[in-house]
Amino acid sequence: MSIFKYFLDILFQKKCFSCGEIGDYLCSNCLKNKTLKFSNCFLCIDKNNGSTSKNCRKCRENVVIDGIISLFNYHDDAIKKLIYNFKYKLAYDIGYFLAREMAKVVNNNCKIDDNFIIIPVPVSRKRFNQRGFNQSYVLAREMSKILNIEFYGNVLCRVNETEKQFKLSETERRDNLKKAFFVDKYSVMCNNLFNKYVLLVDDIITTGSTVSCCTKVLKMAGFGKVFVVTVART
Secondary structure: OOHHHHHHHHHOOOEOOOOOOEOOOOOHHHHHHHOOOOOOOOOOOOHHHOOOOOOOHHHHHHOOOOEEEEEEEOOOHHHHHHHHHHHHOOOHHHHHHHHHHHHHHHHHHOOOOOOEEEEEOOOOHHHHHHHOOOHHHHHHHHHHHHHOOEEOOOOEEEOOOOOOHHHOOHHHHHHHHOOOEEEOHHHHHHOOOOOOEEEEEEEEEOOOHHHHHHHHHHHHOOOOOEEEEEEEEO
């Protein structure tokens, strides 16, 4: 730890966004209580139709994504504050904390090997310029270091500006995202990424329209299974 960071940590002590305890952005108790349990389907969270390690039969038949792992429930006020401060207050340290916890959950629920790579969901140039960074890029890059798998931040690209997804109905979301994403096939060929398994990283998943579109594009470009990993789900 640098001397500069040491004094920063003293001046601006981390405290739990939920209970206020000094130490980290979520204390061990709150982290344990808020982390979603994976005793059900990764996709629909249906306990009666699920499995401890994969999607339920209904989801396997109807959804292109091979699995979804989300760390928290977005409706929790502390989680909303965490994500907001990371995305809009440029609190990168919160991103590193979230990436660390996401990597732990992935390790506990997936058998990660050399065939896995990690890719962030891209944002448009306009949103990148407005916010100053892509939060999914930061999360994925940090997770790649912890999980010791290759990070490819520019393989999946976003073409055009689209309406914000939370404003739209499910049908409008699908139409809004058509042709919004593409894969840099030159990068795929140069890095020999065909049939690689992908950890696709985003911050929040709602209906899954965005990550479903990304997954379809990735699979059409020659990638193998795609597992979505997010900070939270609604």
